[in-house]
Amino acid sequence: MAAAPEQSQSADDWPARYLGELATQRQLSHHTVSAYRRDLLELATLAGHHDWPRLTHHDIRRFAAKLHAGGQSARSIARKLSGWRGFYEWLSRQVRLAANPVDGVRAPRRPKTLPKALSVDDxxxxxxxxxxxxxxxxxxxxxxxxxxxxxxxxxxxxxxxxxxxxxxxxxxxxxxxxxxxxxxxxxxxxxxxxxxxxxxxxxxxxxxxxxxxxxxxxxxxxxxxxxxxxxxxxxxxxxxxxxxxxxxxxxxxxxxVHPHVLRHSFASHLLQSSGDLRAVQELLGHASITSTQVYTSLDFQHLAAVYDRAHPRAKSK
Incomplete structure (x- = not known):
């Protein structure tokens, strides 16, 4: 019969054991293990204690919001949540947890980045x-x-x-x-x-x-x-x-400049000249018009730049 999971383990030792298993059993690189270690240290700092099983779903949501308010990017927060979630999945096999407190917690939405396009002259x-x-x-x-x-x-x-x-x-x-x-x-x-x-x-x-x-x-x-x-x-x-x-x-x-910049430039310049979003969608091979609508933002940027250069009241004195 398999031995029951240890429950008398010191709370401070759980991260060390987890990181050790990542390094030896999963054979993750030293760089990756160090990143997980930093994330767990940050979680301990946010919690103000090392009693890992006591953290709740509400705590994790509050910590993610605090990181976002502190200026951390959505990408960085998502990575940390993923690391914390993995730790709690492992911890649930060591001690009895009511639930994984990180499950269901999502990082803030990443801002939609506009594709880069060359100017017509460039x-x-x-x-x-x-x-x-x-x-x-x-x-x-x-x-x-x-x-x-x-x-x-x-x-x-x-x-x-x-x-x-x-x-x-x-x-x-x-x-x-x-x-x-x-x-x-x-x-x-x-x-x-x-x-x-x-x-x-x-x-x-x-x-x-x-x-x-x-x-x-x-x-x-x-x-x-x-x-x-x-x-x-x-x-x-x-x-x-x-x-x-x-x-x-x-x-x-x-x-x-990379090949996709030329694809973006093609779409942006065509839309600026024609205003026909559906035609641009067909030419790009987008299954959904939603994928093409980002170029309307690029088109507005072009119009805004023209306005700034040309309108006599566009700029403050």
């Missing part, structure tokens, strides 16, 4: 940087990728999965996740939830794509991948990200 400057002269094939590949990301608002995974042409699998099912139809000026991509959509390709992007296709070498595996790495294999999202970052630094773009 986007144009980024696209046109180093666009003259006689570029090498790798530069033509990069230019075509960046123009397509901004022109069509693709996710980087959608871009990387594109083939040069439609390829048919069994029973007429497409063999690829996406393909370019340069003559029609559109790409077909498979996005989240395996939803397929057609997206127009702008004139500048079509020109850049034609220039790349004219010099594109055969892929080593014989695939129809539209964009290739230096090893002539299908490009990966990580390589696209690194190339775009380096290009933006050379172009002197004032903010950090």
């Amino acid at each position: 986007a144009v400057q980024l696209m046109e940087a180093n666009a003259h002269g006689h570029p090498e094939p790798a530069e033509l590949c990069d230019r075509a990728m960046f123009e397509l990301l901004y022109s069509s608002g693709l996710r980087v995974s959608e871009l990387a999965s594109l083939d040069m042409v439609y390829t048919e699998g069994g029973n007429g099912v497409p063999a690829s996740l996406g393909w370019l139809d340069l003559a029609a000026g559109e790409v077909v991509v498979t996005g989240k939830g395996k939803r397929m959509r057609r997206v127009p390709v702008g004139a500048q992007a079509r020109t850049a794509l034609a220039a790349w296709l004219a010099v594109r070498p055969p892929a080593r595996d014989g695939s129809a991948a539209l964009f290739l790495s230096a090893r002539l294999a299908r490009i990966t999202p990580r390589v696209v990200q690194n190339r775009l970052k380096a290009h933006a630094l050379r172009a002197g773009t004032p903010v950090h």
